[in-house]
Amino acid sequence: MGHTVLLLLLLLLSLGVCAVHCAGGHVFQYLITRILFPTPGLPMYSIILYLDDLKCGKYSSDTRQAQVLISLDGLINILPQKVLAVHLEMQTKFAQELEITERDEMEFIMGFSNKTYDKGQFHVYQRKFVCELNEDGTTSGYEEIALNGKEIIALDKEKVVYVPVMQEALVMMDQLNKRYDHAVDNKMYMENECIQQIKLYLYYLSADLNRKVSPKVKVSSSESESGTKLHCWAYGFYPRDVEVKWIKNGRDEIYSEESAEILPNPDGTYQIRVSVEVTPEEGATYSCHVDHSSLEDRLVVPFESSNRSMLYLLIGGTALLLVLASFALGIFIYTRRKSKGLEKTGETA
Structure with a gap:
């Protein structure tokens, strides 16, 4: 039964x-x-x-x-x-x-x-x-x-x-x-x-x-212990199959150590987030490439200059911190030497 x-x-x-x-x-x-x-x-x-x-x-x-x-x-x-x-x-x-x-x-x-x-x-x-x-x-x-x-x-x-x-x-x-x-x-x-x-x-x-819904794409960044992570979020697409990857300088694929999973949305569409870790380099460009059956051509979304400026700011900020640290160390050494010189002068007197 x-x-x-x-x-x-x-x-x-x-x-x-x-x-x-x-x-x-x-x-x-x-x-x-x-x-x-x-x-x-x-x-x-x-x-x-x-x-x-x-x-x-x-x-x-x-x-x-x-x-x-x-x-x-x-x-x-x-x-x-x-x-x-x-x-x-x-x-x-x-x-x-x-x-x-x-x-x-x-x-x-x-x-x-x-x-x-x-x-x-x-x-x-x-x-x-x-x-x-x-x-x-x-x-x-x-x-x-x-x-x-x-x-x-x-x-x-x-x-x-x-x-x-x-x-x-x-x-x-x-x-x-x-x-x-x-x-x-x-x-x-x-x-x-x-x-x-x-x-x-x-x-x-x-x-x-047979319906096809094109993906929407957003890129962002976050800081990690070893560098900077770039995130590419493709969402609202149908059917399920999609290819999402990060490209450096327009030609070099950046491979992610994290496995990206395609997840369902309540409306029947899908989403995926692909994240890669990069070491900021001045002048380097980064873009997210999305290939889906709903698109006539591959969708290329650059990591916008406003976001890249954050990378450059990070580089500049790090360099500034190093300069300030070196300057502070120099002053410290100079002060110590001067202090020891005065002490020796006092002892001679």
């Missing part, structure tokens, strides 16, 4: 199945999260669904209602409002049933993992279900279950069973596969119905998926 609900949910919530671009292909991704106890600001249970980069739908225990997270203007021209309402009602019903199933499975896994149910403990159960339609027409996919951020169970599509990824999950696998016997159905869905859903909704959501 629980697995049937899972399959139907995946089918009916395809407005929200997550897909990421992969070399011209498309992906459905479906993410479930459950936490053990109520926590301020977090639903105890949630489903987030995407098509490619597009977050399309969600369900949470706070509202207990399935929601579409995309504009319905284009869909209403294809699907009447009444049909959409029935669609959401069915999604809600199956999500509510799946919520109960996932609660039971989390408790089962925690019991075998010797996890306590103390309210001071924060435990998180996550399930990821993915199917992929590759550019050459082949299909693939995977399913994973994690507890407290660590993957513990995965679907083995060859043996068509769930297998342990961590040693601690080994003791429960036989009972888990008997109690939650849905590996066969999940594999079939992954390779068949899920792929058909990708093709269907690519048509419905083509306008959303």
Whole structure:
């Protein structure tokens, strides 16, 4: 029963199945999260669904209602409002049933993992279900279950069973596969119905998926222990893929020791900040180069002269401090010598 609900949910919530671009292909991704106890600001249970980069739908225990997270203007021209309402009602019903199933499975896994149910403990159960339609027409996919951020169970599509990824999950696998016997159905869905859903909704959501939003860019600087850091913040762009790098004197790339992560914005766009550490050099120029599919040409944002002047001010200030320190040291030495000279004169007298 629980697995049937899972399959139907995946089918009916395809407005929200997550897909990421992969070399011209498309992906459905479906993410479930459950936490053990109520926590301020977090639903105890949630489903987030995407098509490619597009977050399309969600369900949470706070509202207990399935929601579409995309504009319905284009869909209403294809699907009447009444049909959409029935669609959401069915999604809600199956999500509510799946919520109960996932609660039971989390408790089962925690019991075998010797996890306590103390309210001071924060435990998180996550399930990821993915199917992929590759550019050459082949299909693939995977399913994973994690507890407290660590993957513990995965679907083995060859043996068509769930297998342990961590040693601690080994003791429960036989009972888990008997109690939650849905590996066969999940594999079939992954390779068949899920792929058909990708093709269907690519048509419905083509306008959303093909939209392009150009990045906005800001550059700034800050001081660090070993020099100066230059920051390039690109934000508000879509789709996700972007290249951001710092260039010195118009030709030399400056490599960053910090890994830059592309992060989602609430409006469905993305952002990234790339920072590099430099040693200020008078006359050197620095610029941030941003390459994105929404741009006809690469966007080049120079580190403005007003900002560079801060570098030069730093250089000048450092030099001035050295001069003042040298001057003060000279006066100190001169005073000491003069003082010793007067002392010797006094002794001679």
